Amino acid sequence: MSEDPAPYFARDAILVRLRFSPVLRELLAGIVQRVHATPFSLPAAPVMDASAEPDADWQAAWSDSLRGRANFDTTALDALVGDVRFGAADLPLTPTAAEAIMRACVRVRLHLRETILRDLKTEEIEGPLDIVRLPAAEQRGYACYRLFAMLEEDLVHQLDPDLLRS
Amino acid sequence: MSAFTHPPFFAATTPSVVPDTDTRTVPAHDPTWNVVVLNDDVNLMSSVVHIFRQVFGYTTERARRHMLEVHHQGRSIVWTGGREPAEHYVHILQQWHLRVQLESHV
Numbered sequence: 001m002s003e004d005p006a007p008y009f010a011r012d013a014i015l016v017r018l019r020f021s022p023v024l025r026e027l028l029a030g031i032v033q034r035v036h037a038t039p040f041s042l043p044a045a046p047v048m049d050a051s052a053e054p055d056a057d058w059q060a061a062w063s064d065s066l067r068g069r070a071n072f073d074t075t076a077l078d079a080l081v082g083d084v085r086f087g088a089a090d091l092p093l094t095p096t097a098a099e100a101i102m103r104a105c106v107r108v109r110l111h112l113r114e115t116i117l118r119d120l121k122t123e124e125i126e127g128p129l130d131i132v133r134l135p136a137a138e139q140r141g142y143a144c145y146r147l148f149a150m151l152e153e154d155l156v157h158q159l160d161p162d163l164l165r166s
Numbered sequence: 167m168s169a170f171t172h173p174p175f176f177a178a179t180t181p182s183v184v185p186d187t188d189t190r191t192v193p194a195h196d197p198t199w200n201v202v203v204l205n206d207d208v209n210l211m212s213s214v215v216h217i218f219r220q221v222f223g224y225t226t227e228r229a230r231r232h233m234l235e236v237h238h239q240g241r242s243i244v245w246t247g248g249r250e251p252a253e254h255y256v257h258i259l260q261q262w263h264l265r266v267q268l269e270s271h272v
Binding site: 045046048065066070103109125153163 | 199207208209210212213215216219220226249252253256257260261262263265266267268
């Protein structure tokens with residue numbers, strides 16, 4: 001958990017409204033911390049001229065920028081899930097923090113798809129899934145995957161209410 | 167693109183999306199580039215619409231058309247224009263964990 005989560009919270013802003021048990025919050029926090037500590041594969045900078053020599057400095061700057069953004073985002077999510085009120089009370093966020101948390105949710109779900117949930121097909125994850133038949137680790141991973149998706153969905157609809165109207 | 171919080175899209179409707187083009191003048195010798203977003207199994211449909219609106223300033227309808235094109239056809243040219251802004255857009259979209267590529271615009 002970040003020592004100073006204050007910058008991520010604001011009044012009269014986007015609300016984190018999910019409710020769930022403290023046990024699940026601890027599970028979510030553990031996964032976010034694991035993802036935070038895991039290097040993820042960064043997409044390469046686009047190659048504009050295939051015939052030219054690869055520009056290592058350009059590639060490095062590109063990757064450093066993406067890595068910095070991802071770390072910022074995951075720090076925001078870490079602060080949120082580390083807050084004991086998460087899942088028990090509404091938590092306000094600035095729009096900037098809400099977007100950071102949305103991006104971090106995607107990163108965490110990508111991580112879950114590549115690790116704990118790697119044996120599940122997309123149709124199983126997106127469709128009706130008999131969670132009871134899954135091993136315990138997959139059950140926990142699936143629950144976290146769904147919850148982070150719900151969090152992301154709730155945030156995006158508050159950030160962009162037009163999405164619901166149209 | 168993940169649709170699990172929405173009803174599955176079974177319709178075979180193929181949205182027709184005209185690629186959005188930067189209207190600024192580009193010298194004849196300076197090639198233009200397509201920013202292409204590819205489908206994936208993780209990003210939520212609603213989030214992708216939001217991202218297109220946020221990054222390109224598109225209307226909800228236009229952003230949704232691009233999202234559906236990605237979802238149904240596997241890819242959508244979301245922007246066409248000069249090299250530097252194209253690189254910028256790729257970078258921003260990668261920050262959102264979208265799969266993006268640049269293609270030379272013919």
